[in-house]
Amino acid sequence: xxxxxxxxxxxxxxxxxxxxxxxxxxxxxxxxxxxxxxxxxxxxxxxxxxxxxxxxxxxxxxxxxxxxxxxxxxxxxxxxxxxxxxxxxxxxxxxxxxxxxxxxxxxxxxxxxxxxxxxxxxxxxxxxxxxxxxxxxxxxxxxxxxxxxxxxxxxxxxxxxxxxxxxxxxxxxxxxxxxxxxxxxxxxxxxxxxxxxxxxxxxxxxxxxxxxxxxxxxxxxxxxxxxxxxxxxxxxxxxxxxxxxxxxxxxxxxxxxx
Amino acid sequence: xxxxxxxxxxxxxxxxxxxxxxxxxxxxxxxxxxxxxxxxxxxxxxxxxxxxxxxxxxxxxxxxxxxxxxxxxxxxxxxxxxxxxxxxxxxxxxxxxxxxxxxxxxxxxxxxxxxxxxxxxxxxxxxxxxxxxxxxxxxxxxxxxxxxxxxxxxxxxxxxxxxxxxxxxxxxxxxxxxxxxxxxxxxxxxxxxxxxxxxxxxxxxxxxxxxxxxxxxxxxxxxxxxxxxxxxxxxxxxxxxxxxxxxxxx
Numbered sequence: 001x002x003x004x005x006x007x008x009x010x011x012x013x014x015x016x017x018x019x020x021x022x023x024x025x026x027x028x029x030x031x032x033x034x035x036x037x038x039x040x041x042x043x044x045x046x047x048x049x050x051x052x053x054x055x056x057x058x059x060x061x062x063x064x065x066x067x068x069x070x071x072x073x074x075x076x077x078x079x080x081x082x083x084x085x086x087x088x089x090x091x092x093x094x095x096x097x098x099x100x101x102x103x104x105x106x107x108x109x110x111x112x113x114x115x116x117x118x119x120x121x122x123x124x125x126x127x128x129x130x131x132x133x134x135x136x137x138x139x140x141x142x143x144x145x146x147x148x149x150x151x152x153x154x155x156x157x158x159x160x161x162x163x164x165x166x167x168x169x170x171x172x173x174x175x176x177x178x179x180x181x182x183x184x185x186x187x188x189x190x191x192x193x194x195x196x197x198x199x200x201x202x203x204x205x206x207x208x209x210x211x212x213x214x215x216x217x218x219x220x221x222x223x224x225x226x227x228x229x230x231x232x233x234x235x236x237x238x239x240x241x242x243x244x245x246x247x248x249x250x251x252x253x254x255x256x257x258x
Numbered sequence: 259x260x261x262x263x264x265x266x267x268x269x270x271x272x273x274x275x276x277x278x279x280x281x282x283x284x285x286x287x288x289x290x291x292x293x294x295x296x297x298x299x300x301x302x303x304x305x306x307x308x309x310x311x312x313x314x315x316x317x318x319x320x321x322x323x324x325x326x327x328x329x330x331x332x333x334x335x336x337x338x339x340x341x342x343x344x345x346x347x348x349x350x351x352x353x354x355x356x357x358x359x360x361x362x363x364x365x366x367x368x369x370x371x372x373x374x375x376x377x378x379x380x381x382x383x384x385x386x387x388x389x390x391x392x393x394x395x396x397x398x399x400x401x402x403x404x405x406x407x408x409x410x411x412x413x414x415x416x417x418x419x420x421x422x423x424x425x426x427x428x429x430x431x432x433x434x435x436x437x438x439x440x441x442x443x444x445x446x447x448x449x450x451x452x453x454x455x456x457x458x459x460x461x462x463x464x465x466x467x468x469x470x471x472x473x474x475x476x477x478x479x480x481x482x483x484x485x486x487x488x489x490x491x492x493x494x495x496x497x498x499x500x501x502x503x504x505x506x507x508x
Contacts (some may be wrong), residue, residue: 018345035366045367103264104494108487111441113448116460116479119467121287131505195356202359217362229362237358244354 034139045227054225057235074128074201077136082195086139089148089189090174100141101147108151109144115203122207132204132212140193140199147189149158151182184254188195191247291476299477300484309462309478316447316459319375323382323443328436330383331390335435338391339398352388358445360384364454378450381482389438398424398433398448424442430501444486 029047036046045053057063118135125131159181163173179186205214213232220228241257273293279285284305291299297329303309338345360381367377401424409419451460459482466475 001271006374020343022346022351024347024351031476039366039369043366045342086305097261099262100261101268104491105265107494111438111444111490112483113445113452113460114443115449115452116463116482118452119475120479144383177501191500193355199356199359203449214359217359221362221365224365226365229365233355235356237354240358245350248350248353257418 003230007205026120031257033039034087041226042224043226045230047225048119050230054234057228057231066212066216070201073132073204073212076129076133076196077140078194080133080137081140081144081193081255084137085189085193086148086186088141089145089186090152090178092145093149093152093237094170094174094178096153103146106142106146110146113223113231114200116224117205118203119183120209127209132201132209135204136201139203142234143196144171144189147192148182150184151185152178155181184251187247187251191244191251194243194247195240200238203237204225278283289426289471293480296436296480298386299473300481301477301479303350303474304481309324310458312462313456314456315375316451319447319458320382320443323379323447325377326383327386327439328390329444331435331439332386332394332432334387335379335391335394339395345395352392355388361450362454365452378447378455382443382446385420385449386439390435391443393431393435394428397428397435400431401427430497433497433500437490437497438488440493441486448482459461 014195030042032047036044041049114135117138121134121138125134151152155178159177160173163177168176202212202214202217205212206218209215213236216232217229220226220232276285277292277294280287280290280295317352364377364381367380371377371380405423405427406419411425414422446462447458448460451458452464453460455461459478463475463478463482466472466478
């Protein structure tokens with residue numbers, strides 16, 4: 001009986017949360033419309049005009065190659081950022097001294113305006129895909145390293161003692177003990193890494209690119225095509241928010257399990 | 259060997275390798291000059307006084323964006339913490355916030371604020387404010403419950419409880435937020451200048467890049483990176499001290 005009441009309460013809470021999120025979306029739309037009234041068509045298209053433009057774009061076959069281009073660059077950058085960040089994080093977290101040596105350096109790297117490095121990246125990687133991927137990766141990798149490192153560092157010592165008692169090698173310890181025990185924190189790091197990698201990839205597409213959503217953004221800025229600008233931004237925002245929401249659900253579930 | 263000494267050695271080794279790679283020609287001179295030469299360029303550009311006004315403008319914009327972001331972010335964090343329902347609803351938005359390139363709103367800001375420094379400040383502010391909100395929430399979440407019980411036992415008034423218990427206990431997280439705000443306002447303002455503006459440090463780097471002026475570009479780049487790193491390192495050391503004092507006190 002008690003469990004059914006609890007389930008009911010949980011379901012009601014879920015329904016309530018959904019309603020709350022809807023209300024927040026309505027509030028954002030209201031502010032958007034208000035800004036439109038305040039600043040006019042020159043600066044910001046109305047929500048309706050933006051949605052109309054977005055449906056137009058989505059129906060336009062010339063739009064999709066841009067989406068795929070960005071998705072491909074973003075996917076590769078994300079893969080490098082997550083894998084590289086994970087490996088570096090486990091190594092730095094597992095070895096206390098290297099972690100302590102590296103942490104301030106990582107934080108410093110995280111907080112420099114990486115956009116100024118863009119010319120250097122371009123000179124090294126050339127125009128095109130690899131520069132975008134590299135730019136996305138350098139944006140996303142550092143938060144993943146920092147989160148993973150801290151998670152590995154704060155692992156309960158008894159797990160490590162068990163691993164030693166079972167005579168596991170460093171690789172096996174990493175794979176069977178460190179990774180599973182740190183998954184929740186790693187997912188939190190992924191959430192931040194995900195958003196920053198997307199940002200980095202888009203910035204990479206702003207300059208010296210002929211395709212991609214970032215290119216569409218900068219082109220509509222130059223042509224002062226405000227509805228297209230906002231439509232692409234809306235698409236990106238919806239994509240990022242949905243993914244982040246899914247990761248958040250995963251995050252909560254994993255934290256509860258522990 | 260103390261940790262900072264090893265860190266210094268690692269950094270020196272990294273720069274040494276880079277220098278070596280440039281000097282031996284593994285990295286082409288036109289792609290990247292060796293770091294020592296970059297330092298010379300940086301000195302020449304700074305000494306010429308050509309960019310002093312730009313640097314001051316950038317610093318001023320970053321400063322204003324930072325102050326606004328910290329105060330507004332803190333207030334929003336407090337409000338969200340008091341209203342858990344609202345907080346749950348906006349949580350996914352907070353996490354995905356950084357995926358949206360804020361600078362696309364530059365035209366909007368120009369219409370709202372006019373052609374002056376405020377659009378750039380707004381970009382720096384928008385970039386930094388959410389970091390402060392998230393860390394304020396984090397800090398208030400981590401106040402140990404037992405401390406509130408202590409407050410009740412001592413019959414503290416609500417303001418006294420906030421002043422004596424909540425704020426000091428959340429201070430390290432708030433400081434993390436402040437630190438991130440410094441970094442993010444720099445990133446936002448410089449990125450805005452790089453892409454859109456007609457003055458400022460970011461603009462000067464982009465301008466030098468577009469004109470194949472490698473000396474100015476690398477010189478300014480080195481200056482900016484060293485400057486930002488120095489500011490962050492200072493904050494990091496200060497934060498360490500704050501933490502050390504706390505763990506001694508408890």
